[in-house]
Amino acid sequence: MSYKVQGLRIVIVGGGEEALNKVRLVTKTTAQVVIISRHVEADFSGFAVEQIERAFVPADLDGTALVFVAEEGADAELAKAEARARGIPLNVVDVPAECDFYTPSIVERAPLTIAISTEGDAPVLARLVRARIEAMLSPGIGRIASLAGGLRQRVESLIHDGAARRRFYEALVTSPEIEAAEQRGQGLDAAHDLLSQHVNAETKGVVWLIGAGPGSEDLLTLRAQRLLQEADVIVHDQLVPTVVVDMGRRDAERIDVGKAKGHHSFSQAQINTLIVRLARQGKRVARLKSGDPMIFGRAGEEISALRKAGISYSIVPGITAALAAAADTATPVTLRGVSSGFIMATAHGADDSDLQHWAALAQSGLTLALYMGKSIASEVAGRLVANGASPTTPVGIVVNAGRPDRATYSGNLRSLIEGQVTFIDGPAIIFVGEAVAAGDWADAGQLAALSFKVA
Template identity: 40%
Template sequence: MSSYYPIFADLNNRPALVVGGGHVAARKIASLLKAGAQVRVAAQVLCEEVTQWVKEGRISHIADTFQPGQLNDVFLVIGATDNAELNRQIASEANQRQKLVNIVDTQELCSFILPSVIDRAPIQIAISSQGTSPVLIRLLREKLEALIPHHLGEVASLAGKWRDQVKTRLGNITERRRFWESLFASRFNTLVENGQTRLAEEELEQQLNGHTSQPGEVTLVGAGPGDPELLTLKALQAIQQADIVLHDALISDEILELVRRDAIRESVGKRAGAHSVAQEETNQRLVKYAQQGLRVVRLKGGDPFVFGRGAEELEVLKQAQIPFKVIPGITAALGATAYAGIPLTHRDHAQTAMFITGHCRPDGSELEWKTLARGKQTLVIYMGTIKAEEISQNLIDHGRASTTPVAIISHGTRKNQQVHTGTLAQLPELAKLAQAPALIVVGETAGLHSNLKWFGE
């Protein structure tokens, strides 16, 4: 967990103390001046750049030495000296007075750190490693600098100029957000980039005059098995554009962190032994939110059409005449087995693969165990650990050898992934060791795990 709280501070016309007058201090002073701070310097020797700022009246040289009383009326203090004892004194006196303090290159003495900044004023992007890896942050900043167009600052300035007018014309916050999203993705952006500010404002006004409310819609999104980097580009775009996300209980925190910050997130998942939301209630929520004009994402683990009841939800939306679309995801049978080094098919071991669920409808028909027990195929069983003994016995009774390799993959594709391997006869005992959520793999290809494993321990 991060120990720093990211924040942008308004230093305009606020006094700031810099102890030190060398080249390092000059860099800090320059950034403070850019933020509009009233800079006071305490140092015996000033470098040429700092001396010039003093002569120009841009900063104040208040003393040759640091005195604790200099901290009384400043907003923050930066220590930029090469005297370790003095730096510790500055930090101690600042902390006693509840002043923000930064001691250059001495993280343990800092109550705040200065991030690396990509500046597209008024847009600022700050990145930090909490002082652990400055070189890595420098490399990352170089990449971001190349990716972020310089004209975005002008785009933001024009948006700020028109913000009140847009707010007056579009009273609904959802409509305002959609207007800005549409505008920034339109010809307006190109006009700003080309320096055609007047035409850009005319385009903005024209789009504002012609803006119409959009109906709500539902997007059924497959989140994959857990690793956030397995999300498709379309899935990522959908969850970042959603007004509300209804997600399964097993969606990883890393994926939920990618949801837009001001979007509503509701858990509607179902887990054994825990509170769950009935499917009928989930269906009703999807309809209700869409009818309110919201962009709704129904975020499901894996793929929504593989044991995800996605079709049932779409049937309800169709009946209610709610627009919808589907973004498929990597199902656990593909993702978890790949991360466990278990191929679903192999020329020497398995020519087919079958996916089944260990949870069937109470009134459902009996599984075709004779078909499932055939050799030369890989059987992947979702949600089957609770019925592991029944599965093992039926497969053996219908012809599958008790020595057939099996694997149970828990938390597939995630950092805490675990793989338990053994034989079909051992499946009930393996299931007791496995953490949920877990996937059972039965077949000769499961025996390749020990040779092909590549992810995790």
């Protein structure tokens, strides 16, 4: 929330360093800033403030929008009481319980202002977040914001569709060419050229096949985050967590196509038809898939449908579950002198020739990462051994890789065959190979060759 202070006073009761800190903040506004203290000790000479070196009196709050109390004593108590009596918002420095409002850390790129607040709980954290945002934003982004504001009426008169206007503004504020032109004093001309292009451009849809990673939102790529913010529609799978879907624009349409084991709310053909139809409507579609779209994500079928329909598309890679599982357990899936390669395969639907091939690969030292095989893990292990894999080959299983609720299990092919294990709910990755033994499985449930359950 921004508070209107134009033409009013901001009164700071106090004359020390805490008062100076508040002056640095409030002098960025258009208010008249007044310092009142019996003893003004800090140097306020570099700021446009009025200094009153005397005791506080109630009349000092006439015409005041906000009050800061940055000292202790009788004057401070009187100022607090008077502010509350008059209903003027009050901030008592470093006393959150007495504050009506908090002053955030500010990132200023006028007219763009970003405020970071912890409601008084962790001001140091707010400053650290501010530093990160400062480093991320171009110094000239404020000028681009002003440029956008100056074009507002012209844009609205030329582009009547709200989505099309949004696309123009997104292009304007993200274009390196516009920023470079603005630095040369030619920003307005460049913006008008860009506007002409958007006015005359035919609205074309596009589909982005985006890998959402294994589930943790901080494993999403920067490109994926950016495109989610640009998407008009987000078509997502059942395994994509809500927190990732919510990274999209607030007003973006969300469609859950809910493909999960034993439950198919949309067939693959229906999904193909859906994303083609949305793109033909001129919409930018984020097709959000768990993991990486090109690894067991059926992206090939969707790409084929998009090509056939003449729809533009692009692929945004994501962290696939096997790599997240390897990271969770510090398992080097390739290891010098042990494993020279890494194979990803799906256990469901594997026939005897697949198993014979996998067994030979495991014997040769390669690491297998088997997807979608939790319910048939013991059966697959038995068939690998039957096809020549050693019963003592190490096995590691990660359920919900990359997520806080992940669980791990370890043993070898023999113990997986003979043990009876109840895994926690969630997708699993089964690692098979000698390199698995080099991972960190200290806290894993053991796949012992006896009947037991791991909750």
